[in-house]
Amino acid sequence: xxxxxxxxxxxxxxxxxxxxxxxxxxxxVFILVPVLLAIVLSFTNFNAxxxxxxxxxxxxxxxxTNDEVFMQYVLPNTIVYALVVGVGGYILSFVLxxxxxxxxxxxxxxxxxxxxxxxxxxxxxMVVVWKVIFSGDQTGLLNNWLxxxxxxxxxxxxxxxxxxxxxIVIVVGLWSSMxxxxxxxxxxxxxxxxxxxxxxxxDGIKNRFQxxxxxxxxxxxxxxxxxxxxxxxxxxxxxxxxxxxTGNPSPGYASQLIVNHIEDxxxxxxxxxxxxxxxxxxxxMVQLFSKVANKLFTEKDEx
Amino acid sequence: xAYKGHRINPKGFEKSQIKIILLxxxxxxxxxxxxxxxxxxxxxxxxxxxxxxPNFFVRNPTLDNFTxxxxxxxxxxxxMSRYVFNSLIITSVTIVLSLLFTTMAxxxxxxxxxxxxxVLMDINQAAMMFVATAVLIPRYLVMTFTGTINTYxxxxxxxxxxxxxxxLVKQFVDQVPDSLLEAAYMDGASDRQVYTKIxxxxxxxxxxxxxxxxxxxxxxNMETSNYFVNDDSLKTLTFYMNTxxxxxxTVAGQGMSAAAALIMFIPNLVLFILLQNNVMNTMATSxxx
Numbered sequence: 030x031x032x033x034x035x036x037x038x039x040x041x042x043x044x045x046x047x048x049x050x051x052x053x054x055x056x057x058v059f060i061l062v063p064v065l066l067a068i069v070l071s072f073t074n075f076n077a078x079x080x081x082x083x084x085x086x087x088x089x090x091x092x093x094t095n096d097e098v099f100m101q102y103v104l105p106n107t108i109v110y111a112l113v114v115g116v117g118g119y120i121l122s123f124v125l126x127x128x129x130x131x132x133x134x135x136x137x138x139x140x141x142x143x144x145x146x147x148x149x150x151x152x153x154x155m156v157v158v159w160k161v162i163f164s165g166d167q168t169g170l171l172n173n174w175l176x177x178x179x180x181x182x183x184x185x186x187x188x189x190x191x192x193x194x195x196x197i198v199i200v201v202g203l204w205s206s207m208x209x210x211x212x213x214x215x216x217x218x219x220x221x222x223x224x225x226x227x228x229x230x231x232d233g234i235k236n237r238f239q240x241x242x243x244x245x246x247x248x249x250x251x252x253x254x255x256x257x258x259x260x261x262x263x264x265x266x267x268x269x270x271x272x273x274x275t276g277n278p279s280p281g282y283a284s285q286l287i288v289n290h291i292e293d294x295x296x297x298x299x300x301x302x303x304x305x306x307x308x309x310x311x312x313x314m315v316q317l318f319s320k321v322a323n324k325l326f327t328e329k330d331e332x
Numbered sequence: 333x334a335y336k337g338h339r340i341n342p343k344g345f346e347k348s349q350i351k352i353i354l355l356x357x358x359x360x361x362x363x364x365x366x367x368x369x370x371x372x373x374x375x376x377x378x379x380x381x382x383x384x385x386p387n388f389f390v391r392n393p394t395l396d397n398f399t400x401x402x403x404x405x406x407x408x409x410x411x412m413s414r415y416v417f418n419s420l421i422i423t424s425v426t427i428v429l430s431l432l433f434t435t436m437a438x439x440x441x442x443x444x445x446x447x448x449x450x451v452l453m454d455i456n457q458a459a460m461m462f463v464a465t466a467v468l469i470p471r472y473l474v475m476t477f478t479g480t481i482n483t484y485x486x487x488x489x490x491x492x493x494x495x496x497x498x499x500l501v502k503q504f505v506d507q508v509p510d511s512l513l514e515a516a517y518m519d520g521a522s523d524r525q526v527y528t529k530i531x532x533x534x535x536x537x538x539x540x541x542x543x544x545x546x547x548x549x550x551x552x553n554m555e556t557s558n559y560f561v562n563d564d565s566l567k568t569l570t571f572y573m574n575t576x577x578x579x580x581x582t583v584a585g586q587g588m589s590a591a592a593a594l595i596m597f598i599p600n601l602v603l604f605i606l607l608q609n610n611v612m613n614t615m616a617t618s619x620x621x
């Protein structure tokens with residue numbers, strides 16, 4: 030970021046503000062102000078009709094002590110989902126990116142396209158596929174297949190049975206998690222100077238695994254961080270798609286994620302103040318995870 | 333036998349690649365199945381949709397589901413062409429404006445010296461972790477307050493600022509050599525001329541990438557139709573496709589929603605295939621330092 034350039038002679042070229050202005054304006058009105066507003070609303074009781082009334086930390090106290098659904102289902106579900114789809118999906122996308130980079134360009138391009146394409150539609154358009162695959166009667170693809178190989182005798186009602194909901198949602202999440210971060214990782218690996226590998230071999234690196242740990246990852250930390258941030262955001266903003274699959278609230282809250290909980294309070298119960306407090310909790314969780322990613326992959330600390 | 337260090341991005345085919353391909357293949361197939369399935373499902377005639385046991389692949393492909401999709405909209409009062417029109421207008425305006433704003437800001441943040449620059453960059457970088465669904469309600473309030481609710485603008489404005497896109501474009505502008513700009517300034521070019529004559533032509537891959545990102549967000553967005561617009565005739569194709577998918581939980585509805593999903597998916601795929609070289613070029617500079 031220490032990119033001090035010598036182009037303009039003046040230190041404060043007013044044109045800079047002019048060029049930034051349009052973006053800054055939409056950014057402020059539709060990202061910055063809403064975030065600040067969410068923080069303010071989280072300290073109020075607001076039903077979308079009457080003017081909000083100040084309640085101090087009440088909403089946060091409720092989140093922590095009085096919202097059984099949140100503590101029992103939503104928080105554990107969200108953390109499990111974030112760990113499996115966020116962290117697990119991230120590791121998977123690195124391993125896949127690395128494997129792809131060991132292939133020739135035509136093969137790599139086709140494989141990358143197949144892996145990336147599920148993330149294009151952000152899942153919304155694809156809900157119908159999952160509905161057919163996980164259909165609860167014997168015409169459902171998965172049921173039909175499992176019955177054919179004799180694993181089950183009666184069809185399983187996948188999308189209603191609380192035991193299967195979270196795993197199903199996680200599978201769908203992983204399926205669509207090879208997004209832009211994955212592409213960034215591929216580009217990162219491809220850009221590593223080959224001389225580094227040769228030097229590594231002279232210095233005693235014995236196999237591909239050591240190469241990955243001692244050369245590949247340290248040489249592409251910026252891409253590792255970018256992909257990590259993308260994975261985290263992707264994992265935490267998931268939820269709306271699953272409403273189409275399992276309904277909101279999902280049966281027995283089995284696959285209720287924090288985004289679903291926010292929608293439940295904000296748009297079904299109209300407890301906007303409380304929903305805002307949940308939103309702030311969500312944004313804080315994202316920040317927390319990103320801090321960890323930052324610690325892991327900033328340039329300064331050397332291996 | 334000393335280990336020589338392996339070659340990333342091999343030029344030719346070697347035996348060792350077979351092992352990797354075999355390991356990857358099951359996963360590749362799993363990832364591709366839903367998409368292969370939807371393509372097949374969309375072209376299935378009625379009796380195959382009802383078939384038991386269900387078939388994965390289509391046997392006698394027809395366009396029945398697509399015609400049913402168009403017919404269904406006639407009874408709904410609002411023709412499907414209206415939704416197509418809405419989506420095209422909204423998507424194109426959003427992409428054009430967003431790219432204009434993003435490239436302008438990227439140019440300034442990368443190449444112009446002004447005081448607020450580094451603060452703005454840090455704010456944008458923090459906003460990359462922004463989760464839009466978390467602020468749906470405050471956004472709704474902002475839109476009500478500005479009087480943009482229930483208009484076309486309600487689809488466009490919230491999606492114009494994409495922090496990740498600005499970040500990627502800015503990283504790419506960083507690559508444009510300063511000497512080139514200095515020469516232009518020396519010849520008396522203004523900032524605006526440098527932006528239009530040098531920066532824009534040189535960052536085309538990044539623009540293409542940002543265009544894909546914005547397209548993906550707008551094209552499949554349902555939030556704006558669900559929450560910011562009440563008037564059905566102002567809603568988007570994605571919204572319409574989804575109501576169909578939800579309203580028709582029957583087998584016939586399945587065929588229709590598969591056709592709908594395919595219509596939504598294909599533009600994304602085509603755009604990406606066309607621009608993938610640009611995307612990979614941009615991704616090379618995507619790292620966060």
